[in-house]
Amino acid sequence: MTSAPARSARRKPVKLSRTHAPTDLPPVEWQRGLRRQFGREQSFSIENLGVDPFFSEFKVTNPTSKSSYRVAIRGLGPGGNFCSCPDYATNELGTCKHLEFVLAQLENKRGARAAFARGYHPPFSELYLRNQGQRSVHFRAGTDCPTKLKEVAARLFDQERDGLLPENRLGELDDFVGLVSKSGHELRAYDDALDFVAGRRDADRRAEKLARLFPRGAADPKLLRLLKTPLYPYQAEGALFAVRTGRALIGDDMGLGKTIQAVAATEILARHFGVSRVLVICPTSLKYQWQSEMARFTGRRDKRGARVIEGGRAQRQNDYALDDFCKITNYEKLQPDLELIAAWSPELVIVDEAQRIKNWNTVAARALKRIDSPYAIVLTGTPLENKLEELISIVQFVDQHRLGPTWRLLHEHQVKDENGRVTGYRGLDRIGETLAPVMIRRRKSEVLLQLPGRTDQNVLVPMTGPQIELHKENADNVATIVKRWRKTKFLSDKDQRRLTCALQNMRMSCNSTYLLDQESDHGVKTDELAALLDQLFAAPDAKAVVFSQWTRTHDIVIRRLQARGIGYVSFHGGVSSEKRPELVQRFRDDPACRVFLSTDAGSTGLNLQHASTLVNMDMPWNPAVLEQRIARVHRLGQVRPVQIINFIAKGTIEEGMLSVLAFKRSLSEGILDGGNSEVSLGGTRLNRFMKDVENVTGSMGNGEAITAAEEASQAVDTSEEGRLVDAGGPPVAQAGEATPMALGSASSDLPSDPWQALVQLGAQFIGTLAAANDSGPVVHPWIERDPVTGSQNLRIPLPSAETAGRLADVLSALATTLRGR
Template sequence: MTSKRRNLKSAPKPNKEPKFSRTHAPADLSPVDWQRGLRRQFGREQAFGLENLTSEPFFSEFRVSNSASKSSYRVAIRGLGPGGNFCSCPDYASSELGTCKHLEFTLARLEKKRGARTAFARGYQPAFSELYLRNDGKRRVHFRAGTDCPPAVSKAAAGLFDTEHAGTLPDERFRELEAFVSLASKCGHELRAYDDALDFIAGRLDADRRASTLDQLFPRGIVDPKLRALLKVPLYPYQAEGALFAVRNGRALIGDDMGLGKTIQAIAAAEILARHFGVSKVLVICPTSLKYQWQSEITRFSGRKGKNAARVISGGRAQRQKDYVLEDFCKITNYEKLQPDLDLIAAWAPELVIVDEAQRVKNWNTIAARALKRIDSSYAIVLTGTPLENKLEELISIVQFVDQHRLGPTWKLLHEHQVKDEAGRVTGYTGLEKIGQTLAPVMIRRRKSEVLRQLPSRTDQNLLVPMTEMQLLLHQENADVVAKIVQRWRKTRFLSDKDQRRLTCALQNMRMSCNSTYLLDQETDHGVKADELAALFDKLFADPKAKAVVFSQWTRTHDIIIRRLEARGIGYVSFHGGVPSDKRPALVERFRDDPSCRVFLSTDAGSTGLNLQHASTLVNMDLPWNPAVLEQRIARIHRMGQVRQVQVVNFVAKGTIEEGMLSVLAFKRSLSAGILDGGNGEISLGGSRLNRFMKDVENVTGRMGEGEAVTPSEEAGTIVAGSAGAEDINADVDTGMGELAAGQTDGAAPPLRDIGLDPWQALMQVGTQFVTALAAASNPNAAAHPWIERDSITGAQSLKIPLPAPETARQIADALSSLADSFRNRIA
């Protein structure tokens, strides 16, 4: 007997389920079966807590709790197969799989109980009837009749629900549901409805009521006089259309091109919701730099006055807590304060949330994105001129806040639209136009070309300028570094972390050298661009009303421009990420209202959301990698309210990495157009992320062309734009930069120059700069030092010291070590 038991115990278990990979789907399984298998596998491995909430042993409601995350979800078991069961977790709500790890855990536990096989074979047969929600690609309300369902209710259900499709409620018959529920109640029959079904039904009925109310309020639609007079300034027809679209949908994304007035559309929608739909609390979430601008424009457009109209949330936790208690129509906060203030926001309970510059949450793994999705509100308006900047996945996070079901589950979206090679690497996207059609019910997007009659014309010029000998020397030194790393990549198809850092640093130094040697070596200023700009201003400012905006990624470019402006007596303001947010409105106002202030110098870090349409010329001293950033720059002046022709001038250093970058925009533009603008539905990426990056490096550096250094006499003079010194070109773009993220940004300090420096000279240079930086940090009135970084939110300062080249650094370390040894010997 003992031997037999031992043999039985050691025998392998029959029907052991295979283990699934979380990254690679089995060839013999559909994506749906694979995803369900993963949840089944993962759920049955867990040690969750399980509590039965009724007296029914199997077909009951349970609470599944996770002690690690301190979360719990309600689970309803109606059978073994997917679709009929329910879980209150987010994965069940959005995955379209009809199951989740909590359901699979519960089923695994129930299957081990005595009588489970008999109970599940008999099936779920409750006396009461149910209204429940299923999501099989489209959310639908279903009716399940109980064993005690009266004949009258059964007859009404047969006429209302589509019995051929598991008792589905047709979309056009939602209004009849209330009468059906009332009939069941009169018959004394118990009809249970789950929370997700009730929320879905309420949302559909509310949408119908909003649409009916809007038709009554504005019978003439977007040209209705009452809509035109809604704000203190008249709405353009397309802006009225956007406001009505947002209200009619309740939760919507306005993805218009930059400069078309998304802010005023959101304010108009908020006013309609406030006056006719009972909204009294509006939360605006935007970048820190835009908080005071939102406050100003709400007051200006809506006519609401006082702090209670729009309050900027700022200060420490105690101050913010006081602000959230106050009765305001609108509160304005920034992304960084969402997570720490979630409890305060929940207690205030906004009815409408407006999210500005929503591309900030394109990565759904960021703290801000996760916090945003936890904010509960009946209405939401998301604003972004660039809902898609680099890749398809960026859309997911933004759209999920508007409607978590619109794009369907992430696994399904990527399976349908990603193109992969045999190794499973993403090589492109397909069927992008289908995503655009899917988004149409919740997203409205107008391009400037569609409303061009209401916008001034715009001209773009690429001006090729020559480099000086010193610039070319710096550029070539770093180009050689890039070439060696690329050659190593070609041989090994691998780059160490050190090589990747060296590569991005060298690429950035190449770009910085194109503006002036000053960006890499503050002892010199060899370059043509600043003088080229001064010559342009000499002609432009012959018009006493002309103003210009100048962009550069680096504040040191501002420094060399300021020298030229001050020499000519031209007024200016410098606007960058280091300027405190409460000081920024004054700079914008000065540029707008002071006739002597002719130039607005800005970096990308400080430019988000600026309205500078009182200028008609925009100069890009350097090109950004990302086309969305370039269009953001241009949209600062080419926007509604602009009454003059807009001129955009891009300075491009001839024979350099900048000339190669003229081909940088095509891929990202085509990706955006495929989804948002109905463009080409097929786009190729090619290879892994690093592989694409390296191909882009080769592509850009391979298209630099041939440069010619200007002589010292030419450098000292000014080269008139459009003359022999600067060549006007129109580049054909056919490929772009993948996902390059190289380059220091606003305020970053460049590496130290090492040419001709012995270790002690290099150390002296570091020491001198260090003392200067400390002096600048201790004096609030001192000019900004490139080594000093200031947090725009907290005001805290940090010191970032650039290092010399590795060989020089080693020599310095050896010299200091010898000095320390000598000092220790003297003490001994």
């Protein structure tokens, strides 16, 4: 819809609604009208970069955002003009607000009507790109173009379609450009047109080369053995697809190995297509996981391997200056590091957990879109969760033109009621067909026969600052005791108790600070679990078993489940034997019950094979206990591949346990897996134990504290309204589980003065004895009742190591005084 300058000056156009299309306007004209309307309302600045007052190139600057774009004016109508802004590149309207702003300014200039009526006739010829319905290359002959060149151009370009270069003749363009160059005639070939042609040629060359390299395709033995870990055929197919496409979306179900497919594609690009700089963008909690798997799959362990970008600005600047093959960063660092990333100039960008940028208006999503690279691989198990706009956001990074303009996609596929509210979608199969050239997606059911019976994955997650403080405080206590043992080769019973208390507290801090103070909830594991379940439960029949040694971990997991409306059961030592079959049956038969939360009370004797995913929030250091957990789902009768996911806190005692297997072998059951916190070791058993403690605490590695902003970006609603009470009732201690108030977690409120602390503990002890005499149900957390015999046991919590030390000193002084009397 084109208005002449005089007409627009005489009649003010009707104000268009941005949300409701007029019934008398086609959608294309409505969208063009909106941009014309909006552009003419702006107060941009304009600078003519050429000589001609009308048919020239202009610089348009937004004074608010400080962003500038290049605008080329060739006429009044859409199609022939150009703007370098993102909207013009994707809207397929041939115009944008910047173009309309410039046209409005030019229309008010003297001589505008005559100039536009005369038209644009430069002496030079132009090769340019149009994006009106679809992208296409066009040729416009200049007034000085030699007759012979015009004749050649007439045969190559479709003159009836404004000099269109047919798709099947892109390969002839080089010869034509060479002929023009020899003639001495000026031909202006614009970057967007050349990039479009180069992209098409590169795709053809990659396909030809891949066919030569792997003649048997995904079944080629050279491809299946490309990495240190053999690929399954469907994984080889995904890697080939990503390389052949150049910019691809791998949307396989969770558990099918999207990471290894991306790594395999990376190796192909590195070995055969010259890629030497790879940027991995992922959630903070997965950075070390990517570093570990890049090394494991490829064997790259030196500077040509993968470097995690961490620390302050200065450290990150130094890291980007280093000659690494792969750098791994997180979404939160994209915006502040854009200049560093641009200077390093990655050739391949891998985006993991891409559903986290489904909202294109977030800072991270906008920053990601500004990263330029010839190759890209986007990984997500849930490309579409709630709204069609989420899919658009993710696909735009892969190929901003693939789905076409958002306005047209929504117009064609959204179903609205009379009030304009979206009530559904139509024609989604057409979207799938449109995405097929850039997206590969397989369900587990499609590749079931290729999958292994069981896969184990250790997921390294970072700690928050408060977690690290608690972990370090207890690690320092362990170091002090180890130093004393190394010197004397002897530990008193008091030191042995302090040691096991500190080790247990270190482990608990790895899950969340809530396990120790029951007030705060600083930790990454539970939010990572929530994100994992969001992906897993995209399949309507998927269920998961989640193990933790502590019911307090259940408490914070339950908050996330409730916030998402996910049904669950909680199985622990406080659940009576009569109720246990009911919980198992509900998990098995109720489609709404998706999660089975269990302590190690459920690690034996239960059949949970209707789930195929098992998550260990914390690892039991007795290997037999770990295998007992896994045997609940990986057992005879399981018809689906089983995925085991272990959350490991980076740079902590948990990571140390992984690297020192002897420690797991030497630990007797109960010493760290929830047994009595008061233990007594002696002789060679103590020596073995202390040596293993030394090895483990010395092998914890280094971790990066997740910032408060990064923690908040991953967290979900944990308000009082979002909390659920444990389905099994209040936490009750059990054999094989730490008591709710054990190991000083509830004793942090003791007075700092040791005499007052001693008096307070005494009062608490007397109150506990009084509670034990009550005939009603157990309500005191220090008392446990055997569900079979009904007998009661008293389990007194230990205070913090510091308070315990002071109390021991007071009692020692008191004993000395009494002996003196």
